Amino acid sequence: MDVVRVLLAILLPPLGVFLQVGLGLQFWLNILLTLLGYIPGIIHAVWVIARR
Numbered sequence: 001m002d003v004v005r006v007l008l009a010i011l012l013p014p015l016g017v018f019l020q021v022g023l024g025l026q027f028w029l030n031i032l033l034t035l036l037g038y039i040p041g042i043i044h045a046v047w048v049i050a051r052r
Helices: 002-011 013-021 025-036 038-051
Strands: none
Touching: 002 013, 002 038, 013 025, 013 038, 025 038
């Protein structure tokens, strides 16, 4: 399941984070990072998925 989450995190970073942690602080932070730049959103999403 982590492989699917990482692939979703690369395509749509907030979706990968949402599947991992739900509608919490990390999700909203990832949306902000993705809006500021796609690459920071991907890095944050993969970090959140790998951390848990």
